[in-house]
Amino acid sequence: MCEDRAMPVFRHPGRHRVAVLVRHGLLPLELGIPHRLMGRAKTEDGTLLYEVVTCSAEPGPVRTDADFTVNVDHGPEALDDADTVIVPAAHEADEPFAEGVLSRPLADALARIRPGTRVASICTGAYVLAAAGFLDGRRATTHWASCARFQALFPKVSVDPDVLYVADGNVLTSAGVASGIDLxxxxxxxxxxxxxxxxxxxxxxxPPHRDGGQAQFIERPVPVAGIHSTGTARAWALENLGQPLTLRALAERESMSVRTFTRRFREEVGVSPQQWLTRQRVERTRQLLEETDLPVDRIAADAGFGSAASLRAHFQAALGVSPSAYRRTFRTGRDTETVAA
Known part of the structure; x- marks a missing residue:
């Protein structure tokens, strides 16, 4: 333990520290996601914002589900000082878990995570978090093919099989493999x-944000022949978010009845047209709060919420913070970080 402290794993004070905890049977793509996305996030002047390291309960060669191994230099000491811990899937080790049953080295490693640390999983890495008790009483997700078994093994967890990821406080879970990118x-x-x-x-x-949920990736028992896309209507809506967009107007862009458009929209996107529109308007609001000094009334009009009261209600419901608090964090905060770096 003294050696760990003499040679710290994280070597860049000030950066957000991310530890990726891997196990035998690792999916190489999932290991690469945090390193490629978070590891390359930077300020406008090029200063890296995260330091990402790979660790395991027992350092050394870690088998993957491909024809090569990954040599992991860092042991569980990397978890001591991490701000975020990410657990990818491991095909050899995930689904056999019964509730609360972990190998002693893995349980000891997870016990080193500090209270308040953000913890996340990719795909069936959620089995590890659930077995360790991180998901008790929380909403979570995992790969759609594993959701039923996962719920049966971990009845204290509220499993949502229809989303790409779930953020429940400082504990986050994502669906299958590529949803780790979304997370x-x-x-x-x-x-x-x-x-x-x-x-x-x-x-x-x-894409910076994918629409819909896991439902769009589940095999349908009967293929939908000759389905028409609703993409034209979505593209038009994004160009006209400030307008009062009705379901009938969207359907007319695709020459469909409202009923047919609504059904096909949900099949393609995974949510209703109204849910999708609200999400796009929230994202537009975030952008304007970060990049402009426009008053909330003007942002509400530009994003299509109509009134500042409506904007505040939808923004609070979606993100859990007020528009003014969000602006203080991400406009002023971002400018300060860029200048100071």
Whole structure:
């Protein structure tokens, strides 16, 4: 233990410290997601915002589900000082967990996480968090194919099988593999704002926010033949968020009846048109709060909420903070970090 303190794992004071805890059976793609997204997040002058390290309960070679191993230098001491701990999936080790049953080295490693540390999982990494008790009494998700078994094993967890990720306080879970990208972008957005998250997304060539949930990726028992896209209506809506967009107006962009449009929209996007519109208006509000000094009344009009009261209600419901608190954190805070770096 003294050696750990003599040679600290994290070597860049001031950066947000992320420890990625891996196990045998690791999915290499999931290991790369935090390193590529959070590890490359930076200020406008190029200063990196996160330090990301890989660790395991017992350092050394870690088997992957591919034809190579990953040599992990850091042991559980990396968890001592982490601000965020991310647990990717491991095909060899996840689903056999019964509630509360972890190997002694893994249980000891998880016990080193400080109270208040943000903890997240990718895909069936949620089994580890649940078995360790992090998810008791919380809402969570995992890969859609594992949700039923997961709920049966961990009845204290409220499993949502229809979302890409869940943020319940400082504990976050994501669905299958690529949803780890959505989760990491969400954490970057919460830590440093929309502009930084969008910059990371652009460099990685992924959307900054995916619409819908896991339902759109579940195999349908009967394929839907000749389905028409609602993409034209969505693109038009994004260009006209400030207007009073009705369901009928959206349906007319696709030459569909309201009923058909509503059904096909949900099939393609995973949520209703109204839920999608509200989400886009919240994202537009975030952008304007971060990048402009416009008053809330003007932002409400530009984003399509109509009134400042409506904007505040929807923004508070979506993010848990007021528009003014959000602006203080991500506009003033971002400018201060950029100048100081």
């Amino acid at each position: 990491c972008l969400h954490m970057v957005r919460e830590d440093y704002g929309t502009a930084v998250a969008n910059s990371v997304a652009r460099r990685t060539v992924v």
